[in-house]
Amino acid sequence: MSNWQSKIPDPARDYIAGRRLDEVECILPDIAGVARGKAMPAFKFDTQSHFYLPTSIFLQTITGEWADAPAGEDEYKEPDMTLVPDLATATAAPWTADITLQVIHDAMTQKGEPYPMAPRNVLKRVVELYAEQGLTPVVAPEMEFYFVARNTDPNMPIMPPMGRSGRVAAAKQAYSMSAVDEYGKVIDDIYDFAEAMGLEIDGILQEGGAGQVEINLAHGDPVALADQIFFFKRMIREAALRHDCYATFMAKPIEGEPGSAMHIHHSVIDRATGRNLFSDAEGQETPAFMHFIAGMQTHLPAATVLLAPYVNSYRRYVPDFAAPINLEWGRDNRTTGLRVPISAPEARRVENRLAGMDCNPYLGFAASLACGLLGLREQKQPRAECTVNAYMGDDGLPMTLGEAVDIFAEDTALGEILGADFAALYAAVKRHEYTEFQAVISPWERQHLLMNV
Known part of the structure; x- marks a missing residue:
């Protein structure tokens, strides 16, 4: 068992017990609550502590268009934020053909602070x-x-x-x-x-x-x-x-x-x-x-x-x-x-x-x-x-x-x-x-x- 797998909730461990984990979906909710992120082979997730997505995903409308960034922001550059897995959220995706886990990730700035535009961080702030x-x-x-x-x-x-x-x-x-x-x-x-x-x-x-x-x-x-x-x-x-x-x-x-x-x-x-x-x-x-x-x-x-x-x-x-x-x-x-x-x-x-x-x-x-x-x-x-x-x-x-x-x-x-x-x-x-x-x-x-x- 990979080290991170020992830190996930019991239902997730039970789901993959005795089976080969194929994929991990690394996700976070956008402004609409839609799951954004990346899916990666489990062996890749084993060796990756974080990954990057552009902060501009929080400017995307429900139709897929892009709103203008508020005045003073430099979102036109589409800078990256760091996504760090919250292993306590790991859960099965039991509808998939392969054995797959979903893990919600926290959005962080490049300085390691919570990214303030991420909805999950807004709730944590409150x-x-x-x-x-x-x-x-x-x-x-x-x-x-x-x-x-x-x-x-x-x-x-x-x-x-x-x-x-x-x-x-x-x-x-x-x-x-x-x-x-x-x-x-x-x-x-x-x-x-x-x-x-x-x-x-x-x-x-x-x-x-x-x-x-x-x-x-x-x-x-x-x-x-x-x-x-x-x-x-x-x-x-x-x-x-x-x-x-x-x-x-x-x-x-x-x-x-x-x-x-x-x-x-x-x-x-x-x-x-x-x-x-x-x-x-x-x-x-x-x-x-x-x-x-x-x-x-x-x-x-x-x-x-x-x-x-x-x-x-x-x-x-x-x-x-x-x-x-x-x-x-x-x-x-x-x-x-x-x-x-x-x-x-x-x-x-x-x-x-x-x-x-x-x-x-x-x-x-x-x-x-x-x-x-x-x-x-x-x-x-x-x-x-x-x-x-x-x-x-x-x-x-x-x-x-x-x-x-x-x-x-x-x-x-x-x-x-x-x-x-x-x-x-x-x-x-x-x-x-x-x-x-x-x-x-x-x-x-x-x-x-x-x-x-």
């Missing part, structure tokens, strides 16, 4: 800012996504998949076990792949859309859970392809169906006491709990561009489709953007229901936690609890990507938490994507304007 205040943030994500029929023509609408019964997956079947069973073979592969990869699934259920599924993950460290979602997205897509369908994490893939969210549950641990910062010794809500909520109400409009990063994301923010379009908070109220679930005092938490499943999990967690951290610093009070239906509220959230970028650029406090250089780069990428979208003429425009105006 977690470290909590640590400097003696705090440990904890998150628990819920992943919603769709299985859909193969779609090889972008001009055609996305359709629900065919189930094992021979019928198209039905909508409005939330929590139905028979609906989940319709694509049971895909679910079986997801379970098998997750076991091989050492990924823990807390539960799988049918959501309200046709072919829409939710996977819940257990609470834990934000970076580790972002890594898991990064791996899960890739793995779920591969499982779907085995069964002649696609898995999509678009926020709103099918017209007339609910969107897909990534609800994020937050709590904070006081390192000195080991207790939940949101509950006092008597089990009651603390002032810090209220400050955290107030911070989210104050800064989530600016953070929206990280939680809803594409033009399609804002199609999820429509009334009557189970997506809260507000910054209200409420106890056990799913119509509010900020929900406080029923829990024991030690598990008291805030659920951010605004994030879409299309967001980069590293940046989604970072943005949401940054809002809460600003609340703890600013010590403001939230508005009064909402005890009615908040779905129809209009609460100052941006409704287009262009508006969201503008609001993000104006919130210097949020930008400072995430890193000013990163904030400038992210805004540049999103402006470029929005400009590209504005150049496309849609079917709606051709249908309703061509002969009528």
